[in-house]
Amino acid sequence: MLSNLYEHRTSDLGRLGRGGTKTNPLVGAVFVRNGQIITEGYHQDWGGPHAEAAAINQVNRDELSLCELYVTLEPCSHFGKTAPCSVLVIDSKISKVAIGQKDPNPVVNGRGIKMLRNAGVEVTHFQDSQSSKELLRPFLVNQEQERPYIILKWAESIDGYLSKHDQQIKLTNPISDRLVHKWRSEIDAIIVGTNTVLVDDPSLTTRLYPGSNPVRVIVDRNGRIPTSATVFDDQAPTWRCTLITTPRIKRVEDITISTKENQLLALMRQLFFRNTGVLMVEGGGQLLDSFLQTDLWDECRIFQTKHMLESGIPAPKLPIQPCASYAVLSDKLLLYKKYS
Incomplete structure (x- = not known):
C-alpha cells in the first residue's frame, strides 16, 4: 500500500x-x-x-x-x-x-x-x-529514563581481547575505522576512560568522515591525564569528569562526579541535562564493564577482527545474542540491541 x-x-x-x-x-x-x-x-x-x-x-x-x-x-x-x-x-x-x-x-x-x-x-x-x-x-x-541513549562500541581480537596492557594496538581495518567516524557524526558525545587517553592519546573526532565532531567526555576521576593530551585540543568541545579539583584547561569544561549515589548513573543524568541525547562509549575495558555491570546500555556494536593477541585486556561479554552481523572487509561487525 x-x-x-x-x-x-x-x-x-x-x-x-x-x-x-x-x-x-x-x-x-x-x-x-x-x-x-x-x-x-x-x-x-x-x-x-x-x-x-x-x-x-x-x-x-x-x-x-x-x-x-x-x-x-x-x-x-x-x-x-x-x-x-x-x-x-x-x-x-x-x-x-x-x-x-x-x-x-x-x-x-x-x-x-x-x-x-x-x-x-x-x-x-x-x-x-x-x-x-x-x-x-x-x-x-x-524521556522515560532521563539519560542519554547509550551505545557501547569496541573492537576485539579473534581470541577475545581488547588490547595489550599499556600498549596501543590497532585491530580494525580502514573501512571499519571510517564507519566508526560516521557513527561519531551521528551522535552527541563520546565517552572514554583515563587509561584509553593515557595509552592511545586519541583525538575522538570525525576526521575520516564529513560531519560535526561530538563532544568528548573524558572520565579522569583523579586528574591523571596531562593537559597536553590530544583530547584537550581545540578540535572539538571537551568535558572532563573528575572527583577532585584539577588545574583549569582552556576550552575544557569540568564536571564534578557525584559521590552520593551511583556515580555512573549520576553522570549520565548530568550529560542528559546538558542536552546529550545519544552517547557512544568507546572504552576502555574498565569503563565498558562499568556500563554493563550497571545495566546502562541500549545498543552495542562490536568489531571482531582476525588479529590474535593471546593475552591482554579481556573484551566484555554480553548476556544476549546479536540481532545482526555484517562483514566489513576482514572484520565482522556484531550488533546488539537490549530491547530487541
Whole structure:
C-alpha cells in the first residue's frame, strides 16, 4: 500500500537529522494529496524548525489544503523554541494526520492529537509503526529514563581481547575505522576512560568522515591525564569528569562526579541535562564493564577482527545474542540491541 511507503519515508527523512537534534526527537514529515507527495521535511537541528514546519515552509500554504500528513511523532502542542506544530497543521487545513508514535514528553503526551481532533482533523496511527519506533528509540529513552541513549562500541581480537596492557594496538581495518567516524557524526558525545587517553592519546573526532565532531567526555576521576593530551585540543568541545579539583584547561569544561549515589548513573543524568541525547562509549575495558555491570546500555556494536593477541585486556561479554552481523572487509561487525 502507498501509505506504508509514506510511513517508511518519514523514518528515512528523520534519520537525516542524526547528530543535530540532541535530546529532541528525530522526526520526518510527508504531506500527500491524491497519491502525490506535495512536500516533505525533517527536524534538522535542536531548536530549529520541526519536521512539519520544515516541510510547510517549502511550499505555498494554499497547496496544502486537504493534504494528508504522515509524521513519525505526534505533532507538538506547546510553545517551546518553536510554535506548536498542531496549530500549524490546523491552519494549513490538513484533512488527515497519520502518526507513528505518541509523544511521551509530559508537555505533549496526547495533547497534540486531542487538539487536532477537536479542530476536525482525522487522526490515525501508522499501520506499521516499527520503523518509527526504532527511529525514536533514543528519544523514548531520553524521556522515560532521563539519560542519554547509550551505545557501547569496541573492537576485539579473534581470541577475545581488547588490547595489550599499556600498549596501543590497532585491530580494525580502514573501512571499519571510517564507519566508526560516521557513527561519531551521528551522535552527541563520546565517552572514554583515563587509561584509553593515557595509552592511545586519541583525538575522538570525525576526521575520516564529513560531519560535526561530538563532544568528548573524558572520565579522569583523579586528574591523571596531562593537559597536553590530544583530547584537550581545540578540535572539538571537551568535558572532563573528575572527583577532585584539577588545574583549569582552556576550552575544557569540568564536571564534578557525584559521590552520593551511583556515580555512573549520576553522570549520565548530568550529560542528559546538558542536552546529550545519544552517547557512544568507546572504552576502555574498565569503563565498558562499568556500563554493563550497571545495566546502562541500549545498543552495542562490536568489531571482531582476525588479529590474535593471546593475552591482554579481556573484551566484555554480553548476556544476549546479536540481532545482526555484517562483514566489513576482514572484520565482522556484531550488533546488539537490549530491547530487541
